Amino acid sequence: MVKDAKDRAQSLNVAYIGGGSRGWAWGFMMDLAMDPSMCGTVRLYDIDRSAAERNEIIGNKISAHKDAVSRWHYEVSDSLEAALRGADFVVISILPGTFDEMRSDVHLPERVGVWQPVGDTVGAGGFMRAMRTIPMYVNIAEAIRDYAPDAWVINYTNPMSLCVRTLYEVFPQIKAFGCCHEVFGTQKLLCAMLDKEYDIKGVTRQDLYTTVTGINHFTWLTTASYKGIDLMPLYAEFADKYYETGFDEGGDTNWMNSSFSCAQRVKFDLFRRYGAIAAAGDRHLAEFTAPWYTLNPETVREWKFGLTTVDWRVADLAHRLERSDNLISGKEELVLKPSGEEGHLLLKAVLGLGDLVSNVNVPNRGQIPNLPLGSVVETNAMFGRDRIEPVFAGAIPSNILPLVARHIYNQENTLRAALTCDRKLGFSTFMNDPQLAAVSVKDGQKLFDDMLENQRKYLPKKWFD
Numbered sequence: 001m002v003k004d005a006k007d008r009a010q011s012l013n014v015a016y017i018g019g020g021s022r023g024w025a026w027g028f029m030m031d032l033a034m035d036p037s038m039c040g041t042v043r044l045y046d047i048d049r050s051a052a053e054r055n056e057i058i059g060n061k062i063s064a065h066k067d068a069v070s071r072w073h074y075e076v077s078d079s080l081e082a083a084l085r086g087a088d089f090v091v092i093s094i095l096p097g098t099f100d101e102m103r104s105d106v107h108l109p110e111r112v113g114v115w116q117p118v119g120d121t122v123g124a125g126g127f128m129r130a131m132r133t134i135p136m137y138v139n140i141a142e143a144i145r146d147y148a149p150d151a152w153v154i155n156y157t158n159p160m161s162l163c164v165r166t167l168y169e170v171f172p173q174i175k176a177f178g179c180c181h182e183v184f185g186t187q188k189l190l191c192a193m194l195d196k197e198y199d200i201k202g203v204t205r206q207d208l209y210t211t212v213t214g215i216n217h218f219t220w221l222t223t224a225s226y227k228g229i230d231l232m233p234l235y236a237e238f239a240d241k242y243y244e245t246g247f248d249e250g251g252d253t254n255w256m257n258s259s260f261s262c263a264q265r266v267k268f269d270l271f272r273r274y275g276a277i278a279a280a281g282d283r284h285l286a287e288f289t290a291p292w293y294t295l296n297p298e299t300v301r302e303w304k305f306g307l308t309t310v311d312w313r314v315a316d317l318a319h320r321l322e323r324s325d326n327l328i329s330g331k332e333e334l335v336l337k338p339s340g341e342e343g344h345l346l347l348k349a350v351l352g353l354g355d356l357v358s359n360v361n362v363p364n365r366g367q368i369p370n371l372p373l374g375s376v377v378e379t380n381a382m383f384g385r386d387r388i389e390p391v392f393a394g395a396i397p398s399n400i401l402p403l404v405a406r407h408i409y410n411q412e413n414t415l416r417a418a419l420t421c422d423r424k425l426g427f428s429t430f431m432n433d434p435q436l437a438a439v440s441v442k443d444g445q446k447l448f449d450d451m452l453e454n455q456r457k458y459l460p461k462k463w464f465d
Helices: 023-033 049-063 080-084 099-112 123-147 160-170 182-198 231-242 265-274 282-288 297-302 310-329 343-351 401-420 423-431 441-453
Strands: 012-017 040-045 072-076 089-092 152-155 175-178 209-215 218-226 356-363 376-384 387-390
Touching: 012 080, 023 049, 023 072, 023 343, 040 049, 040 080, 049 072, 049 310, 080 123, 099 123, 099 310, 099 441, 123 160, 123 401, 123 423, 123 441, 152 160, 152 343, 160 175, 160 356, 160 376, 160 401, 175 376, 182 209, 182 218, 182 231, 209 401, 218 231, 218 282, 218 401, 231 265, 265 282, 343 356, 343 376, 356 387, 401 423, 423 441
Parallel strands: 012 040, 012 089, 040 072, 089 152, 152 175
Antiparallel strands: 175 356, 209 218, 209 376, 356 376, 376 387
């Protein structure tokens, strides 16, 4: 008997690979618990078994919460194979390596004057993170191919584009897509603009129509409207008004005391330069251009965003581990609230419980016709029963195309270098990033060699033969 969508949704098997930085995992668990249309089993697998065991306890506490309307059972799997067998969905959210490797990614380039606000997608840090992430994703893709070939796969790990690209390189028939909330933040900025500048109240990001194009963390809105109102000329006025001072959306944090907040000045500058709305956080956008915004820490402060240090990340993890202990012991009360992410909604859509349009990272099948086919791009897509149909975004504007295309080709060469352990290709790709434009070949070679050495325990031995 063929099950209909509602029947399928009542006995789902989800394989969750990684700890999801714990905080993200808990948000996903809460979203599932608050949605009555789905239930099932989540099998947790992490190379750090203790992280999975903590999530098992917290997940089952969330599911048993008095406000939960859907029951899920969380259990730890002893192997990747055990987690994947029979899975309907696979969620991947891993930290590739440790903070030691991340410290090298983010801070070692500072010795040659390269300052990275994030260091996980492009630039010297993004390249090295990719070198150790791609082999892990080769293994994950092979395991999905062998044990869960029909599962839908959601990736949340950075570097997003290269993670998704690797999955398809190893297993071309995989049904994988990458999710990122950066576009949501820019859509919310447009809502704040309508509220504060034009007294149009109560608009949510879901009320907007936007054309999304580009690549992850360097995404652009080439059209934006609300109930037939063209928002592009309004945003032009908005960007001019707040270009110097920046824009404060309000709330409990601002760019001066948060590693993630910004005053939107980079967005405004990019709009004034190129005429499209840059749709990611300023700290990400700043890494894709020449070092206009990251020349040194003083320049970063002038543009009113922050450098996310690894020391901050270490302290943040300690805080999350303490919170994990408190949630497990009952010292902190569990309060169910939506995460603001769309992962569970996308699961529902591909099950057939209502179509949904959202931005997504998938291989280019022509949705951006002037970027290479097969490269991973970010556009809107229609999610429906057993399908994802990318929405045609049109050609990237000709003045933006060289910025984006450079990174597309760098990412393709990064993948080749990682798969073949080609040191020569790796170095030329490393140096082709715009953030390293002012670094001499001699200094760049020493930096590349030292950073690669710092990844040694995660890389194939062929790199060092």
